[in-house]
Amino acid sequence: MTPADITNENRYLGELVPKICRYAGLGGLALLAASVVLGWAGEAGLERFLRSYLVAFFFVLSLSLGGLFFVLLQHLTRAGWSVVVRRIAEGLADNLKWLWIPFIPILVAVWTGHLYDWADPSSLSEAEWALFQHKEPFLTPWFWTIRAAVYFGVWAWLARFFVNRSVQQDATGDPQTTARMQSVAAPGMILYALTQSFAAVDWIMTLEFAWYSTMFGVYFFAASTCGAFAAMIIIFYLLQRSGRLTNVITTEHYHDLGKLLFAFGVVFWAYIAYSQYMLIWYANIQEETIWFVIRQLGGWKSMSIFLILGHFAGPFLILISRYPKRWKGVLAIGAAWMLGVHFIDLYWLVMPAIPADLIHSVTTYSQLVTEFKAYGAEYDLHWRVFDVMCLLGMLGVFVAMAAWSMRNRSLVPEKDPRLAESLAFENY
Amino acid sequence: MNDPTTTAAPTDRPSAAQSATPREPGEVIGKLYGLLAEFETPAAIMVAAHRVREAGYKWWDCHTPFPVHGLDKAMGIRPTILPWLVMGAGLTGAVTGVVLQWYTNATNLDAWLIVPITGYDFLVSGKPMWSLPANIPVIFELTVLFAAIGCVTMMLLLSKLPWLYHPCLKNERFLRASDDRFFIVIEARDPLFYRRKSQEFLKSLGATAVEALEA
Numbered sequence: 001m002t003p004a005d006i007t008n009e010n011r012y013l014g015e016l017v018p019k020i021c022r023y024a025g026l027g028g029l030a031l032l033a034a035s036v037v038l039g040w041a042g043e044a045g046l047e048r049f050l051r052s053y054l055v056a057f058f059f060v061l062s063l064s065l066g067g068l069f070f071v072l073l074q075h076l077t078r079a080g081w082s083v084v085v086r087r088i089a090e091g092l093a094d095n096l097k098w099l100w101i102p103f104i105p106i107l108v109a110v111w112t113g114h115l116y117d118w119a120d121p122s123s124l125s126e127a128e129w130a131l132f133q134h135k136e137p138f139l140t141p142w143f144w145t146i147r148a149a150v151y152f153g154v155w156a157w158l159a160r161f162f163v164n165r166s167v168q169q170d171a172t173g174d175p176q177t178t179a180r181m182q183s184v185a186a187p188g189m190i191l192y193a194l195t196q197s198f199a200a201v202d203w204i205m206t207l208e209f210a211w212y213s214t215m216f217g218v219y220f221f222a223a224s225t226c227g228a229f230a231a232m233i234i235i236f237y238l239l240q241r242s243g244r245l246t247n248v249i250t251t252e253h254y255h256d257l258g259k260l261l262f263a264f265g266v267v268f269w270a271y272i273a274y275s276q277y278m279l280i281w282y283a284n285i286q287e288e289t290i291w292f293v294i295r296q297l298g299g300w301k302s303m304s305i306f307l308i309l310g311h312f313a314g315p316f317l318i319l320i321s322r323y324p325k326r327w328k329g330v331l332a333i334g335a336a337w338m339l340g341v342h343f344i345d346l347y348w349l350v351m352p353a354i355p356a357d358l359i360h361s362v363t364t365y366s367q368l369v370t371e372f373k374a375y376g377a378e379y380d381l382h383w384r385v386f387d388v389m390c391l392l393g394m395l396g397v398f399v400a401m402a403a404w405s406m407r408n409r410s411l412v413p414e415k416d417p418r419l420a421e422s423l424a425f426e427n428y
Numbered sequence: 429m430n431d432p433t434t435t436a437a438p439t440d441r442p443s444a445a446q447s448a449t450p451r452e453p454g455e456v457i458g459k460l461y462g463l464l465a466e467f468e469t470p471a472a473i474m475v476a477a478h479r480v481r482e483a484g485y486k487w488w489d490c491h492t493p494f495p496v497h498g499l500d501k502a503m504g505i506r507p508t509i510l511p512w513l514v515m516g517a518g519l520t521g522a523v524t525g526v527v528l529q530w531y532t533n534a535t536n537l538d539a540w541l542i543v544p545i546t547g548y549d550f551l552v553s554g555k556p557m558w559s560l561p562a563n564i565p566v567i568f569e570l571t572v573l574f575a576a577i578g579c580v581t582m583m584l585l586l587s588k589l590p591w592l593y594h595p596c597l598k599n600e601r602f603l604r605a606s607d608d609r610f611f612i613v614i615e616a617r618d619p620l621f622y623r624r625k626s627q628e629f630l631k632s633l634g635a636t637a638v639e640a641l642e643a
Contacts, residue, residue, distance in 0.1 A: 274564065278561050278562075282555075284553070284554075321511075322511075426497045
């Protein structure tokens, strides 16, 4: 088979951009506004809505961070196969430059003492205060805000650096640009690893400030790669359905993206999730086990079991084989499923919130189960309409912004020195 | 080979070129192994392999200095069953891991395994005697170990390796199979193999040379 000639391809979003901006962007904004009204004014209460908002925010953040990881990884390894799929990952990462805007409500929540227990130390009980004391210098709104600014600054800079140079190369064709990106990829990867780990710790793990897991940053990393690789597969599938890049992206590229989704989003995620669980289960220290104990009550227990089966066991058995990964319709359905369970995974991380007095009033697990059955109904898993509305709204705006920044850009890095290699790429 | 002194020096097994009575290149004195056809480009061997397959030959192979993409397809090689065998090996490892830990840690049963053995149910840090989270690492490691060893072993068995000797290696021309030439070998045991007919056939595929191989 002869490699595709990119000049014969439809490789611009073109007339899709205004459509995406209108339907996804405006629709997304409308959904977001409606979810705010429903959440704030509804019976669920502000705290519940803020958590829902945090899940939706983290969902789009994970797509961007996963995209940035992909770009860094390809430059770091000087990969040839991935050149034709890199531009879409750059598009995902490019959104990091404005993701600080949807972060503002979370910032306001912290400064006004919402969402995080530590944001309002006066509400802590004496027992909680004893646990909080050592963490107080780290968890002040000031220091927390400065850290958040650093994370967004580093991400925006990294994304800008790689995206701008890649787009410049489309015009200049200068191979030195690639060399420069490769040399920045290594320190960039270190910066990326540190900022995304700390962000996960700062923004999700501190929801339960007494709890700690040294693996939490890696857990979020595994989850974000799952989201980004699944998103990339779906984007390529939809682009090809719309008549773009029809010969440029081949079965071979889908196969490799499928391998990455399988390796990072399914196996690595399960490996990290299990390792985190096993260490805490073995050590059996109360402050640590409580995080898993509350995820073994009522509906949260069903959700935990669902994640084991739906995020690991099922996808593992299907995606391990070569054939589903080379059959793009099946792979796209698998990717859509993985994107869905990735959302449930984030929901499972953020949502369970059981007040300390319910937990500390009992001494054994079976007592807790009885107590929870009697008094815990309001803390049990309870889906709200605005959970989904907020997610879809945020995702719609995210997609519209990505499409908008791609409006004048080719969907492939046109003059990358390794483009020919990527076009002719074959798995062996 | 580049050193002129070594080419003239006698070796244990004189090659065709060095034997007392000079032979025609590729002349066979002993049993015939097959025919060796030389091609100069990957494209040429690709087309040729396709034609050999279409002609209906079964016992034949290609030798190239590097993996030629699509050659498997041109030759009509079916996908290997190795993945299924590896899965079997992995599952065996997983079952071994489960049974091993269950028997040694969670029971006190007596049994005979060449020597008398006994389970030893020992309470570790207040956990249940049989608790899956503690057992998963061993199950996982044994799965990987069995699958990896099984994979390598069965790959060798399926490829009938190791071979200590191959008739191709006697041929001077074949040395370039590790450098810049591409070869097709049709074996004499193939039901469609006829010395003259097959030789003409290989020539017609654009082979730059066709030589007989001695078994």
